Amino acid sequence: MSVPPTRRPDWPEIPFPAWRETCRHLHLMTQVVGKYRLARSPWLNHSWHATLYVTARGLATGPVPDGARTLEIEFDCLDHLLLLRADDGGTRRLPLGPGSLAAFHQAFRTALAELGADPRFDGRPNELPAPVRFAEDQEQRPYDRDAVERFWRALLAIDRVFRRFRSGFLGKVSPAHLFWGSFDLAVTRFSGRRAPLHPGGIPALPDAVTREAYSHEVASAGFWPGGGGLEEPAFYAYAYPAPAGFAEAAVAPAEACFHKDLGEFLLPYEAVRRAADPEAALLAFLQSTYAAAADLGGWDRAALDCDLGEPRRPRPVE
Known part of the structure; x- marks a missing residue:
């Protein structure tokens, strides 16, 4: 027995062709943030130290050690912000929206530096054919x-x-x-x-x-x-x-x-x-x-x- 979609707000329609380019944009932005976590976290079996976790507002890194400090980064999918929080109370909020990955990458690295974190990490996507370095990806992508x-x-x-x-x-x-x-x-x-x-x-x-x-x-x-x-x-x-x-x-x-x-x-x-x-x-x-x-x-x-x-x-x- 099928149930009308209106009765399943927690299982929404997500047809891939309708948001293909937005999905690619979001995917690449998570790679930028994930590469920062990967660069700072001790290796854990099966790359478990590099992943993101579903939260009550989006996707987050969990605590990321950065020298003597700890940061946490979250994609807020309700207010459509990238939230950076440091253990000294410092915060940065970057809007999520249409644009190039290069611009997002630069804004993210600037926010890290402003929080006293190390903005250096590998700048190449993984697991994608013909990858373009984050800093060089000027393609304008939508954000639905x-x-x-x-x-x-x-x-x-x-x-x-x-x-x-x-x-x-x-x-x-x-x-x-x-x-x-x-x-x-x-x-x-x-x-x-x-x-x-x-x-x-x-x-x-x-x-x-x-x-x-x-x-x-x-x-x-x-x-x-x-x-x-x-x-x-x-x-x-x-x-x-x-x-x-x-x-x-x-x-x-x-x-x-x-x-x-x-x-x-x-x-x-x-x-x-x-x-x-x-x-x-x-x-x-x-x-x-x-x-x-x-x-x-x-x-x-x-x-x-x-x-x-x-x-x-x-x-x-x-």
């Missing part, structure tokens, strides 16, 4: 405020489900976080075993980074707003290494299918948004694709799996 807000509200709803799914695992599991390189919100579970050396080859990303990210066996799921050959927002799920039979596994809901070129299961965002219970539909996709990866891959599910977490209820210990 309504589309950005709807995208963020979709992320809020998705993040809630990802966090709930994350709670049902006792093994190593990532936070729900946004990778600004590929611009996807993701959550990843680990079997605990080493994986074969990844072949690398991701555009504008050092193979050493890719190989460290996939150093251990994973079952990963996430969400893309579109792009990279996908003309619609979609959820994905994959295993590395993919066990024999994974592509043929039966998963839920019925709208999910295996994309041979990508080597991943895909589920259109629209199928989730229009479901009678979107959270249940998405959770079914996460659970069934994980089960396929873990069962076919021989994971020790008796030791790794647990019931989904509940507020105020500790795990029982027997």
Whole structure:
């Protein structure tokens, strides 16, 4: 049973073609901020030190160490500002809007310097074909405020489900976080075993980074707003290494299918948004694709799996 979209304000329409160029602009701006966090944060397994997190107003870095001080940077998707906050009370507010990435990059570096932070970081995009250095990207891009807000509200709803799914695992599991390189919100579970050396080859990303990210066996799921050959927002799920039979596994809901070129299961965002219970539909996709990866891959599910977490209820210990 489908539900009229007006009854799902927390699962808004986000058709990719309608905001393609705004999405690219936002993606590149998150890369600029993400490169600053990457340059200042100690390396954490699988590049977890570089990601952004969904917040009650947008996307944020969390605390970033910068010498003797700490900064936090947030994309405010309600007031459409980039907020920079320092631990000495200093703040800067940069408007988010149409324009060039070069101008945004310069304004961001100036704001960092004014706060006493180090404005030096790598000035090249990652994971994009034919990347243009931030300082040289003079292309004028649009900024659709309504589309950005709807995208963020979709992320809020998705993040809630990802966090709930994350709670049902006792093994190593990532936070729900946004990778600004590929611009996807993701959550990843680990079997605990080493994986074969990844072949690398991701555009504008050092193979050493890719190989460290996939150093251990994973079952990963996430969400893309579109792009990279996908003309619609979609959820994905994959295993590395993919066990024999994974592509043929039966998963839920019925709208999910295996994309041979990508080597991943895909589920259109629209199928989730229009479901009678979107959270249940998405959770079914996460659970069934994980089960396929873990069962076919021989994971020790008796030791790794647990019931989904509940507020105020500790795990029982027997």
